[in-house]
Amino acid sequence: MSTLTLTRRRGLAAAGWLGPVARRLGSGVAVLWAAATAAYVALLLAPGDTVDVLIGDGLDTPERRAQIIAEWGLDRSALQQYGDYLIRLLQGDLGHSYILQRGVGDVLSSQIGPTVRLALAAAVFGVALALVLALVTAGRRSWTNGLAGLSELVAVSVPPFLIGILLLAVFSFSLGWFPVSGDRGSAALVLPAAALGLQIAGVLGQVLREGLERALEEPFAVTARSRGITEWRLVTRHALRHALLPAVTLTGWFTGVLLGGAIVVEAVFGRPGLGQVTVSAVTGKDMPVVMAIVLLSALVYVTVSTVVDLAYLAIDPRLRRSR
Amino acid sequence: MKVRWGALTLTAVLALAACGAETEAPTAAAGGGGGGSLVWAVETQPITFNPQLWGQNKARLLVHNQFDSLVARGKDGEFLPWLAKSWEVSKDGLTYTLHLRDDVTFHDGEKFDAASVKANFDQFLAPGYNPAVAAVQLRNFGRAEVAGPHTLKITLKAPDGLFLDFLSSPYAGQISPKSLRNAKDLKAGGVDVVGTGPFVLDRFTPGQEVHYKRNPDYGWPPAGSAHQGPAHLAEVTYRFLPEAAVRVGALTSGQVQVIEGVPATEIALIKGDPRLKLETSLNSGSAFSYYFNQSHPPFDDKRVREAFRDAVDVDAVLNSVYQGTAERAWSIIGQGSPQLYDASLENTFGNDPQRAARLLDEAGWDKRDAEGYRVKDGRRLTVRAVNSAPFVRDRRDILAQAIQAAVKQSAGIDFQVKLVDQGTAQKAYDDNQYDVFENSRGDTDAGAALNLILPKGAAINRTHFADAGLDRLLTEASASSDAAERKELYAKVQKLVADEALLLPLYVPADQIAYSASVTGLTFEPVSGTPNSAYDIRTGT
Numbered sequence: 023m024s025t026l027t028l029t030r031r032r033g034l035a036a037a038g039w040l041g042p043v044a045r046r047l048g049s050g051v052a053v054l055w056a057a058a059t060a061a062y063v064a065l066l067l068a069p070g071d072t073v074d075v076l077i078g079d080g081l082d083t084p085e086r087r088a089q090i091i092a093e094w095g096l097d098r099s100a101l102q103q104y105g106d107y108l109i110r111l112l113q114g115d116l117g118h119s120y121i122l123q124r125g126v127g128d129v130l131s132s133q134i135g136p137t138v139r140l141a142l143a144a145a146v147f148g149v150a151l152a153l154v155l156a157l158v159t160a161g162r163r164s165w166t167n168g169l170a171g172l173s174e175l176v177a178v179s180v181p182p183f184l185i186g187i188l189l190l191a192v193f194s195f196s197l198g199w200f201p202v203s204g205d206r207g208s209a210a211l212v213l214p215a216a217a218l219g220l221q222i223a224g225v226l227g228q229v230l231r232e233g234l235e236r237a238l239e240e241p242f243a244v245t246a247r248s249r250g251i252t253e254w255r256l257v258t259r260h261a262l263r264h265a266l267l268p269a270v271t272l273t274g275w276f277t278g279v280l281l282g283g284a285i286v287v288e289a290v291f292g293r294p295g296l297g298q299v300t301v302s303a304v305t306g307k308d309m310p311v312v313m314a315i316v317l318l319s320a321l322v323y324v325t326v327s328t329v330v331d332l333a334y335l336a337i338d339p340r341l342r343r344s345r
Numbered sequence: 346m347k348v349r350w351g352a353l354t355l356t357a358v359l360a361l362a363a364c365g366a367e368t369e370a371p372t373a374a375a376g377g378g379g380g381g382s383l384v385w386a387v388e389t390q391p392i393t394f395n396p397q398l399w400g401q402n403k404a405r406l407l408v409h410n411q412f413d414s415l416v417a418r419g420k421d422g423e424f425l426p427w428l429a430k431s432w433e434v435s436k437d438g439l440t441y442t443l444h445l446r447d448d449v450t451f452h453d454g455e456k457f458d459a460a461s462v463k464a465n466f467d468q469f470l471a472p473g474y475n476p477a478v479a480a481v482q483l484r485n486f487g488r489a490e491v492a493g494p495h496t497l498k499i500t501l502k503a504p505d506g507l508f509l510d511f512l513s514s515p516y517a518g519q520i521s522p523k524s525l526r527n528a529k530d531l532k533a534g535g536v537d538v539v540g541t542g543p544f545v546l547d548r549f550t551p552g553q554e555v556h557y558k559r560n561p562d563y564g565w566p567p568a569g570s571a572h573q574g575p576a577h578l579a580e581v582t583y584r585f586l587p588e589a590a591v592r593v594g595a596l597t598s599g600q601v602q603v604i605e606g607v608p609a610t611e612i613a614l615i616k617g618d619p620r621l622k623l624e625t626s627l628n629s630g631s632a633f634s635y636y637f638n639q640s641h642p643p644f645d646d647k648r649v650r651e652a653f654r655d656a657v658d659v660d661a662v663l664n665s666v667y668q669g670t671a672e673r674a675w676s677i678i679g680q681g682s683p684q685l686y687d688a689s690l691e692n693t694f695g696n697d698p699q700r701a702a703r704l705l706d707e708a709g710w711d712k713r714d715a716e717g718y719r720v721k722d723g724r725r726l727t728v729r730a731v732n733s734a735p736f737v738r739d740r741r742d743i744l745a746q747a748i749q750a751a752v753k754q755s756a757g758i759d760f761q762v763k764l765v766d767q768g769t770a771q772k773a774y775d776d777n778q779y780d781v782f783e784n785s786r787g788d789t790d791a792g793a794a795l796n797l798i799l800p801k802g803a804a805i806n807r808t809h810f811a812d813a814g815l816d817r818l819l820t821e822a823s824a825s826s827d828a829a830e831r832k833e834l835y836a837k838v839q840k841l842v843a844d845e846a847l848l849l850p851l852y853v854p855a856d857q858i859a860y861s862a863s864v865t866g867l868t869f870e871p872v873s874g875t876p877n878s879a880y881d882i883r884t885g886t
Contacts, residue, residue, distance in 0.1 A: 086476050093473075124533055133551060187590055195594040202595045203386075203584050204553045292586040294552030298390070 042335055050324040057320035058111060061313040062104055111317075117310035119303075126314045129299060137295035140287065141280040143215035148222030148276070155223070156230035156265070157257060160238070170227065177224030182283045186217035186290040203292030214291045218283045222276050226269055233265025240264070270330060277326045281319055380559065380579040381884040383864065386592045388606040390585040394534030394546065394555075396518030397468065398475050402628070402787040402875060405515065406605065407583060409878035410557050412518030412540030415443065415462070416509060417567030418789070418872040422684040422828075424509050425568040428457065428519060428541065438504030438826065439487075443512075445495040449565050451521035452539040459491040464522040466499070474532075475516075482511045482793075506826040510790040513872075541565070543576040543880040554584040557879070571866060571881040581879045593859075596621065602864050602884065605876055607857040609670045609740075615859045622862055625670070626869035626876075627681030628854045631794040632674030633741070633785035635730070635748075635849040640809035643726055644780055648708040650846035653728070654694055655701035656756035662747045663852055666740060670857075674850035676839045677798075681853050681874045682791040685832055687839040694843070698755035705756060719757040727759040730781035733770035739854065741783065774807060782807040785854050789872045792822055792831070795838065808847055815841055 073090050091097050095106065110117065116126035159170040177185075193213060194202050200213050237243060238261050246256050288297030296315065303311035391404035396412045399405070417427040429443040449457035466489040469479050485508070487500040501508065511517060524538045525531065531538060535549050543566065544557035563575045584601060586592045589608040595601045597618065607615060607623065615623045637644040637653065644650050663671045672680060675691045705711070710719040710726050719726040730745065745762040752758040760781070765773075773779050784805065786794035797804045800819055801811035815838065822834035842848065856875050860867055866881040 085480065089473065089476060124530060136552075187588070190591060190594055194600070195598040198598060202591060202598075202600050203586055204550075288552065289587050290591060292386075292553065292584055292588075292591065294550055298552040298587075 043332065046328045046331060050328055053324050054317065054320055058108065058313070058317055059104075061316040062107060065309050065313070066100060116314045116317075119311045120308050126310050129311060130296065130314055130318065133294060133296050133299050136293055137284050137288070137297065139211065140214055140218065140284055140293065140295060143211050144218035144280060144283075145222065145276070146219075147215050148219035148226060151219065151223035152226035152230055152269075155227045156234055157262070160231045160234035160257060160261075167231075170231070174224040174227045177220040178228075181286070182217050182221060183286045183290055185220055186214065186287055189213045189217055190290070204294075210291075210293075214287045214293060217290070218280065218287045221279055221283065226272060226276070229269050229272060230265050233268055234261045237261035237264040270333070273330050274323065274327050277322060281322065380577055382580040382582070383578050383603065383879065383882060383884055384582045384584060384601040385603040385605070385879070386584045386586045386595050386601040387604075388585075388587055388589070388592070390552065393532060394549070395520070395532060395538055396515040396534075396540070397465070397478070397520065398532060398534070399515040399518075400477075402873075403606075405870070405873060406876040406878065407555065408515040408518060409542060410544040410581070410880070411542045411546045412515070412520070413449075413542050413565065413567070414513055414515065414517040415445075415519070416513040416517070417569060418513050418870070419569050420871045422872050424513060427513075427567040428462075428565065429512070434826070438824070439501045441499040441501070441508065442492065443497045443499065445497065446565055447495045449541050450562065451519075451523075451541050452545045452560060453521050453523055455521040455523050457519065457541055458494055459497040461522045462497050462519065463489045463491055464525055465517075465519055468520075468525055469516075478516055482507070482514075482516060504824045504826075506823055506831060507790055507793055509826065510793070514789060543878065544581065552585065554582050556580065556582045566880060569871075571868075576880045577866070577883045578879055581882070596859060596861070599861070603858060603860040603867065605856065605858050607859045609667045612668070612670055612857070620862050621859055623857065623859045624867065624869070625855050625857045626874040627672055627679060628787050628856060628874040629682045629789050629872055630679060630787040630791050630854075631677055631785055631798065632679035632850045632853050633739075633783070634674065634677060634851055636782040636784060636798070636808045637847060637849075638777070638780050638782060638808055639847070640777060641780075643708075643710070643728065646708050647846055648704040649710070649726075651694075652701040652704040652708070652756055653752060653758060654846055654849045655697040655704070656752045656758060657748055657849065658696040658751060658755075659849075659851060660696070662744065662751055666744045666747055667852070671852040672855065674853050676850055677795065677842050677848060678791045678835065678839060679785075679853035681855070684828065685791050685835040687836040689836075690839060690843050694846075701756040705758075710757075713757060717757055718753070718759045725759055726757065727761060728780035729778070730760070730762045730783060731770050731773040731779045732762065732764055732783060733767045734764045744851070745783075777809075779807075787854065787873065787875075792819075792835065795819060795835075796823060799838070799842070810845065810847055812841070812845075 073087055073096060095103060098106075114127070116130070118124070119126050119129055155170050155174070159167045190202060190213060193199050201210050204210050234257060238257070243256060243261065246260055247253075284295060285297035285300050287293070288295040289301065296318075299311065300315050302308070303315065387403070387406070389401060389403040391399075391401060391407060393399065394407070394411070396408045396414075399408055413428050415427060415429045416432075417425040419425050428449060429445055431444045433442045434440070435442075443459075443462070445457070445459060445462065447458070451457060451461075455461065466486070468474055469483055469486075485501045485503045485505040487502045490498045490500070492498045519541055521539045521541075528538045536546055539545070543560055543563045545560050546555065547558050548554075548556040558580045559576050559578060561575055564573065566573060584595075586595060586601075586604075589606060589611070592601075592604040592606065593608070593611045593615070596604045597614075612623065615621050635653075637650045639645050639647075639650065644653075659673055663669075663673055674680070675693075676687055678686050680686050680688075705719055705726070708721075710721045712720045714720045714725060732741075732745075742762070742764060745760075749760045749762060752760050774782075782805075784798070784807075786797070788794045796819060798806055798808075799810070800806065800816045801813075818834050818838050818841075822831050822838070825831050825834070856869065858867060858876050863885055865883050868877045868881060869875065870877050
């Protein structure tokens, strides 16, 4: 094979990637724009005058109204305000929190670290637990299987709030193994990560086990068994790959669980993070913060789903060619 | 190969998870030679640590750790020296001369003197700093002048009986002039907005905790303090734990020594534990009440307002919702403001279903529909409350359900409660689409609360009640600084409000703290009824 052919092949492969990646990035930007617009329109349509909302239960005088209108440029047309808002967004300016009296970018960046740590720890915990449960119980028609199924069901149906309180009652209040609150080292991360990760483990465990059991009945499993492979090796080396595909599809869903659950879990455990910022922004109608959080969640979703889709492309070359 | 990649990713994620975690010296629970440390779990994280922008009653217990006000309050509400040693008020009530302490320094080394107090007053006049205070509490403020190194002369535009109350409030917490000029974020407060208080705020982790260390040079506590000199505690941490059950668990397991905000359901548990103590204090200000919008039917008819008030057995309702832990209110002013409360109103109304039924019959609501509600001209006797969900606390939603059942059963009134977002609630108020408005205010001087609720066109006069005589009484009472005269004037106000059946007083908001028996010196601020700063607190023996 000549060098020329090799180069051409590589070029072709790169071209095969280029289209889907560009399309993905393009639609990601479109989704972000749609989210920013939707957040803006929601603000316009929300009942009550913006000035009233910003005043809340506070002092209501003509001077204060004038001040708020000037500060927010509320005397201009909705379209003008929307344009300004988009331009500011493009410049990376997320605005100023009305209640916290600080820049929104500043507020979010100071709180994002603890939430990311919590979400990652919960994801690792959830995925690991699901893998262990599925690998240990799949294909064995025994009481362990039933027990695993039952605990998965419980983990899925009990809200993380209650799981959190229960974990605290047992492991913090009674046994004193873990501290109740804060972002102070790995010990304090264990219980919140478990409270948040259990839900993921529940759903993922079920999906994985069903996938494994389906794979174990496929013809290739019979062939492998006839070659004398051990059951454990069959499950881990062959069946798991098949079972992982539907599980990967769930990534989007569990990003949502992590983001939504973090709000509750952070409140229960008194942890810093985006959760508390979100709750106080929503209850206080702190619109710049709410909109920034909407955008941030959209960005996370877009990134996750882009990465997942690209991962599919990497796994399965047929998808590249068909586009 | 693949297995190794998986393991690598896992390690990377774990490392990432661990790397951000701060290492921190363990905080000892019991007091040692250094004076000990204390961890206190609180419900609410303050929006700001700047005392002059303070607005949350629940954040009050933090303010006076870091900042001292000019004037203090005593047990009977009297004004006592603090950073101001003494003061004189001119005969016409327009000039206040403050004689300030000369031994006080701010945490950043700045000197406290007349010039620094003037700088603090002038700050309120800066546009956009605190427009609400500038327009309400300081509406009569003229100017501050330095009359000597430690003498400040304040001139008012009109006499104001609430001005001393302002000087004793967190708003009069003195901030170092250097931080007023240079603080990174003056409005949010925090580490670089410093005061003269017994503790120095040295660490704040949003969503987690705020940490104070003792100010070793402190020697100017308010008159009436249990001790002099620096605080007993070497350090104190306030942890933000919004979940009540978690706060109680943290206390019973010894992870914190004090908690604020004890839910009614946990009070029996804490009382039954010999290692723990519980204390309750009524808050000052207006009682939690249902205000009747009398600008349209059905509450434009005084008989219907009285009937609603008579239809509820308030004691029974409070008992079932708060299990005997709530103090029943009888007037627009709560018993937490004994200086102004009119006790003669007690037991003069309420829990009289027969009278309620008679009044409604007289008012023409004498028929019943299929569901048992009263009807007049084909319209059901419906009253609506629209509440903004973020402001609902103290299980007030459950309380509303209990009252709903009570007025239905005893008087056939259809009481509808809607929990909505702030914007929707505001729209309902603006459009006058509500009949019941629920509110309580924690102002140290209840008169300030009434000025917002009662006068014609006042900011939250959502009853739309207007009476020139009442407005005159309120103006007179606000201008006067004579305690006896004010009490008499406010008694008239309360009587008038009760006679008009303008509201149904329900309970007096209170603060509860529970703490480990080894902690002593926990007290409440005498006038506001909120927990005091940590200045007098000791741990251990």
